[in-house]
Amino acid sequence: APAIRLEDYSPAPYTIEAVALDMQLAPKATQVHARLTIRRLTDTLPGTPLVLDGGGLELTSLSVNGVAIPVESYTVTPDKLELLSPPSEPFELEIGTRIDPDANTQLEGLYRSSGTYCTQCEAEGFRRITYFLDRPDVLAVYTTRIEARKSEAPILLGNGNPVESGPVPDKPERHFAIWHDPHPKPSYLFAMVAGDLAHVADSFTTRSGRNVDLKIYVEHGREDKCDWAMDSLKRSMRWDEEVFGCEYDLDVFNIVAVSDFNMGAMENKGLNIFNDKYVLADQDTATDQDYANIEAVIAHEYFHNWTGNRITCRDWFQLCLKEGLTVFRDQEFSSDMRSRAVKRISDVRLLKSHQFPEDAGPLAHPVRPRKYTEINNFYTATVYEKGAEVVRMLKTLVGADGFKAGTDLYFQRHDGEATTIEAFLACFAEVSGQDLSHFALWYEQAGTPLVEVESSYDATAQSLTLQISQEIAPLPGQADSKPAVIPIRFGLIGSDGADMSFDKVEGAEVRQDCLILSQRRQTVRFSGVSERPALSLLRGFSAPVKLHAPEKDQDLAFRAAHDSDPFNRWQASQTLATQSLLRLVRAAEAGEELVADSVVLDVFGSILSDGSLDPAFRALSLQLPGEADLAREIGKNVDPTAVLKARDALRAALGSTHMDLLRAALSQRESGPFDPGAEAAGKRALANQALAYFAASDASDAALIVNDLFDRADNMTDRLAALTLLVHGDLPGAQAALEAFRNRHETSSLALDKWFMVQATAPLSSTLETVRDLAGHRLFDENNPNRVRSLVHAFATGNPSQFGRPDGAGFSFVADHVLALDARNPQVAARLLTCFRSWRAYEAQRSSHAEAALQRISEAENLSRDSRDIVDRCLQ
Ligand code: BAL
Ligand code: ZN
Structure with a gap:
């Protein structure tokens, strides 16, 4: 094409x-x-x-x-x-x-889902x-x-x-x-x-007095799972009035939940259609993560009413105009509903795990692409999540007031139009008086800038000098890169843990706590710095870049305890764990004994025992970087088995070292009526994180305690956490728990998705066989996108060591599914195929197996335009 x-x-x-x-x-x-x-x-x-x-x-x-x-x-x-x-x-x-409609298996246009006629028209x-x-x-x-x-x-x-x-x-x-x-x-x-649908009804009065009938339509019998979605909708409507000045404009707002849906949801004017995964929730079937996702997706689709519907895109290249902005808006909404720091950390984790690999491999593209053969393949983490980061940087640069004035002008000037990124940026340039032409490069250039910082402190001169460079590694179709405008929020932390003042800065523009980089290389000199500071850079993750600023483990440990920016506090503990894990990976590759660094064990112990911190924040800080995160850091010659071993070794060491603290944390698990709110969810997250380390420890009663939680759990978060530990740790009781879970949730297809997913993501050598069997299970349905995602996609993206088996059987299995799926639903097939995008990063044996799987897909006859596009780009 x-x-x-x-x-x-x-x-x-x-x-x-x-x-x-x-x-x-x-x-x-x-x-x-x-x-x-x-x-x-x-x-x-x-x-x-x-x-x-x-x-x-x-x-x-x-x-x-x-x-x-x-x-x-x-x-x-x-x-x-x-x-x-x-x-x-x-x-x-x-x-x-x-x-x-009945013959429409690609789920675009008019089709039927469980007998209900529904449509999906974006994009074509x-x-x-x-x-x-x-x-x-x-x-x-x-x-x-x-x-x-x-x-x-x-x-x-x-x-x-x-x-x-x-x-x-x-x-x-x-x-x-x-x-x-x-x-x-x-x-x-x-x-x-x-x-033939049931519904729940409510109403909302807009700030100018318009009464809006709200309805959520679901299959009969599911009405009692709509409360959270309805509550989220009303909060979204109010928030958009208060924060962005956007009011709803029809007499009704309808949401329909269907079980067969390619995307998450769709913002059709006045009639949002949702994947039911982002509507239905109750204590027994939805995890806390599901509740948070529902809140975010309901808000996202609602917010599109202004950013997408009233002001839409001139052409599909401008997709980020509505998506990046709307993701930014839903992130801000969730931040206001929950802990801002926890939300920011979660969003950055997602960005790094989904967008960074996309931006570093054969599928890299600018936030606003310049060409496509199949637009469905551009509903990507780059357009959405990096697009939101670009809006966030824009807000940092023009300031909160400038941002508000800019969005006001955008809504007023472009209401009823199909417009462009240039028109959007012009509003902010106009109200702020800033020239944003250099900033616009973020929309044009693919790849994640690597920002390297070397610092030196001169005690006599009381000055701190930073040598800073920025670079994007060559990408297909982008051999060279230009330096971008990069806002780096920062702080200089003194030995008392407080941020220090300084007199002046030369070599870069500084606005409040933000250093604005714009050149390939810059030397920045701070004077009036009274002692050697611990350098806290990229606070709040103020720009979507990779930061390399060499820092000793002890300095990282200090910042993990003292950085006044909660995001960087978290980042410091993650960086520390990453450095330690990378040393363990090298040891595993060399066949050496795996001994965890004591400084990491100490920092994690401090976080575990610090009752002054928000439980949700502690839970996140205690999570180790994932296997895929480590593979991304390693970058080339990746051996996922060594990565898994390293991570397992550190988990076991953390569990055994802190067994008493973990026992104490477990005993604090709260009982009482279920509350899906962020605070209660944070406590569950912390308890389950503690349980995970306990399960990895050498405690003789570990399996017993996990089985006990599984049996007693009165909510899906805890039940699934326990099941995951049993199955992934191959602990006694795992098979019985799987059977009990399936029996309990036989009629809830969203809960059954979790049953498939837990098994697909188990890092066990038997998993591929299990997944093959599950693909033939009576409860598997190859026509239901959620079910395919919960088994095949989960295996390919959530199980690095087994998808990346050295014999290539994992790749081959996924390739078979891509080919089978391609004939029925090209969009879902092409999405699954993107899991091969980092194939060149594997060590030689694995990458040759992955390449063979891609070749086999490429040689198939009648491949859809969707899959053809992805496979061609992966192999280019
Ligand atoms: N517009 C497609 C689904 C979404 O981003 O809301
Ligand atoms: Zn959207």
Whole structure:
């Protein structure tokens, strides 16, 4: 497929101003009638052909201004409809198409999930419903009439506000509903749902007094799992008014949860459709992480109403315009709902584990890509998470007030438009008076800058000198990099643990506590520094960079105890653990004895016993870097078995060294009624982290205590934590616990996903066999994306030592699944395929096996455009 390039953007020659859709639903033959009001743009020559996008469509009728048009005046294929000489005056084009929702396994366009008709149109699914200018810069007002058998689909939902509904004359078994959305929108925000659904209802009054009916629709019997989602929605609506000044703009806001969904959720105007994983929660089936995710995703989709829907993207290259900004907004929301420090640490962990490897390998791309062959492959951690980091840096640079003024201007100036990153940045440049042209490089350049800092202190001159450089390693299509604007928040910590003052700084701009780098190499000199400070750099992770600032273990331990910035306190303990683990990896590779460093054991002991710290923060600080994090640090010639051994050795040493402290922490586990809030969740996280180390220790009663927690747990967080320790540690009782878990949750598919996932991520040599068996289990469903993700994807991304088995069998297994899946659901297949992206970092034997698996995929016939794109880039 030819690449689509940003530089080739031009507006469509025609626009579609209004859409009246009539959808006659039937499982195998849904009839769609679209009446499009089309206008030629003034720059378009009369007679210019009109080319509409299609996707596997069957045309059943076609007329212009009410008159069927002769066959010689158009050409049609399932993927394209071309009017050779359309009227030069505004006209109405009526198109009939027939589609088969039941046959739609790719879950784009109109499909059925557990019998419910639903749609997914972003990015290019609307063209699978009718022929259209299916691009985000064509904004139309939609009216949708939905008609279905009343018994099959008593609930009929569309975008916007409900207008009318009732029985269909002369067809007693059918009924209809009409929905009208007054806000012009791109086709990717179209949605429709029809099915036999239950709902919960609530309401919200906006700050200007608009009453909004809120409803969450779910399968019957799941109504009692919607409370948290509804509560999150109301909090999101209020927060967006208070913090961003954004008010809701329709009479209803509907959310529908479906069980077959490619993405997490979708922000269709007034009718969000969700993967049910991000809606349904109760004590028995959802973990604390699930609760936090639901809160964040509900907020994210709601926030899109302004950042995405009212102001949308001119073209798909601008995807980060809505996604990066909206992720930033949902992160801020969660920070306000929970602990800001804990949220920041969690977000940075996610960024480093998902985005950094993407940015360092063959799939690296700028936050705003310049070309794509399949846009579905650009819903990436780079566009989303790095995109959010870029917005965060923008806020740091222009300040909180400048940021507020900039977003106010953006909302006011671009409301109702499809726009660009340039237009977005211009708002902030204008209100702050800052030139942001150099900063804009963050949108253009791929790769994670490596910032190296060497410091020297001169006691006589009382000065501190930093030699700073920044560099991005060469990437495919990006041999050289340019230096970026990098805001480095910092502090100089004195021996008393407090931040020190200094007189002046030369060699870089400093604004408050922020050093602003802009050159490849800079020498920065602080004067008036009264003693050698401990240097705390990149506080709050103020820029998405890799920081190398050599620091002794003792200095890291000092900062882990004293840094006034909680993020850097956490980072100091992580860096310390990482350095220690990397030494253990080298020892494991050399076949030496693995002896843990005492300074790490001490620091972890202090955190464990420091009751003054927030439990959630302590839990995070006690977590070791993951196997994949260590592999990323090692960078090349990675042997995941050595990494696993090193990590296991340190876990065991931590457990055995601190057995008494751990026992004490375990005894503090709280009982009482379940509370899903952040504070109670933090206590559970700490208790379960302590349990994990205890399970890794040489305590003779470790297995007993874990089994006991599994049996007694009254919530999913604790039950799953115990099950994971039993299964991953191959402890006595593991098989019985797996069976008990499956029996208990046989009818909850989200809980069963966890049952598959625990087994898929066990770092055991038997796991591949287990996973193979599970892929043939009666409860496995290869058509359900969540189930595939919980087994195959979890194995490929959450089990580095077994996916990366030295015999290549892990790679081969995943490749088989990519190929099988590709024919049914290319989007999910291509996403699974991205787990190979770091294949060149393995040691030689493993990387040759991984390459062979990729070659086999590449040579398959009829590979989808989605998978072709990923495999080609991985092998390039
Ligand atoms: N727009 C796709 C799903 C999301 O990012 O909200
Ligand atoms: Zn989004």
